[in-house]
Amino acid sequence: MNIIQTIDLTKRYKINNIAIDALQNVNLKIEEGEFVAINGPSGSGKSTLLHMLGCIDRPTSGKIYINNTDTSTLSSKALAKLRLRQLGFVFQQFHLLPTLTAFENVELPMREAGVPGNKRRKRTKSLLELVGLGSRTRHIPSQLSGGEQQRVAIARALANRPAIVFADEPTGELDSSTGERILDIFESINRKSLQTIIIVSHDESVTSRAHRVIHLKDGRIVQ
């Protein structure tokens, strides 16, 4: 079953009145439970594609279906709800909220989703244990290493049991062994929970673990 499908997805930016097609007629299908890597040279449209698939930005034309829902028909509020409940995000620079502890950062999406307190705390604890940070729950991001912050970010992305987890260069800021550990976590999530993982990366070690690699060039899928 396709969890994501795009039809003639196009994104056009205007810079100084010059139109630039960041994505051109991208047709893509991703199956539920796939581990997909998107790569390509700088400016190829990888991040733009991730923004589109993650409902962060709207396409200029074309359609995106997530779980058979045409996202172009959804309001900003409905898209926020979709991102909260069905999509998880892991960013290159971790982007944890600096004033909140690891525990509070992971708890935040569940709090927004209205998960009851007891259930929320239990899940937060188990997620932090899952990423190996059961003993660092009360630390704020500045007290954690880069690898630890990224693991908290993964736990946050998994908070509401999303069907799809998007990661943008998740190992880009980490040393290779820490990066491997992060990828192990993604692989394990994909294998155990059958969650779809879509990672944008230049990193060879990422593409080697993916079930499928989508290569972009000049806003088009080339392989």
Place this chain on the structure above:
Amino acid sequence: MSLENLRRRRYRTLFTITAIGIAIALMVLLTSVSLGLKENSAASGSIDFWVVPADSDILDPVLGSGQTMLGDVHSEIETLFLDPRVKGASPVLNRVVYAYTNDPNKTSVVLATGVIPGAIDVMPAAASGFKGGDPYFFGGGWTDEAVINRQMADLLGLDVGDRLNLDISTGIFASPKGFKVVNVIDTVDYSGIPVIVIHLSELQYITGNLEGDRADQILVEGPDAGPLLEKLYPDHLVLSGSEYTTFKIVSDKRILATAAATALVSFILGMLFIGTTMVMSVSELEGDMAVMSAIGISRISILKSVFYESLFLSAGGGLTGVLLAVVGNMFLNNMLTRVIGLNVSPAIEPMLLIGGFTVSVGAGIFTGIMVALLMKRPDMTRAF
């Protein structure tokens, strides 16, 4: 999260709260001083109700002397005491009189207050040294008893046991009556101007109000006495503590103008301080807001956190303002008493403190809503 954000930028938060606090404290102090200068205190303490004629200027003993007064006040008090809800009650007559010790050509203008001593448990009616009740009115002798405050004692160089004369006119129309000082009130929360307190009927005699048994107001102790007073005095104003303060402010255009102007300035200053902090905060948190939006936190939740931040700042500023006002009032009175022998605002009315806090929180709510409304939708792609 809002509290955490404020804690994270603790110096800016502290500065904003202090700045708002100063504005609020100044507002409370200025209004309080206006009230203190105007009101030449009838009483201080926990009075539950004031009964005043509807069109009376209860604050001004000079301008108020030509206004409507209450009549037959002694019998009114006797009627009140028949009801168990009334724990204490006394009529009050305030008049400006001439006072002198030995030389009738060296008079000082002071405020004379007439009360029924012992009839109510608040100053000055509760001052020690007085014979209880109002003997002269009921056919007893002239008591000669006077209680004065420290300002009056200093003005005329009087002490307990000394004698002085009171009159409402000087020169050929003078017919002074002599009094003996039986006590000097030293408490600072009593009136800041020279005051002499005597038995009501004796002041009524001096000022020509004995016939008709007139007074300016009746003070009543007894928190449950409201309905009784409303029933007994349908044509008068029956004011509770907070209503009395409000009445004092709104019944005098000068005080009202001071209160309104200071409240407006404080509101604007509060808005500016909170607004500046919030704009800086929102601009600093743009990245965090983009991340929050990206992970699905709704716009309304983000706006709520901005609004709460503004509310916490204003509440902190309001509380600081109230504390500063109380401390400032004590300092001001202390300083002025030492320098010019006058404490301008004997005590800050609780209503003014509530007003100060409300102005601050109002500024916070207004600014919070404005900042939230003007805030742009965060650019979520910034998170990537």
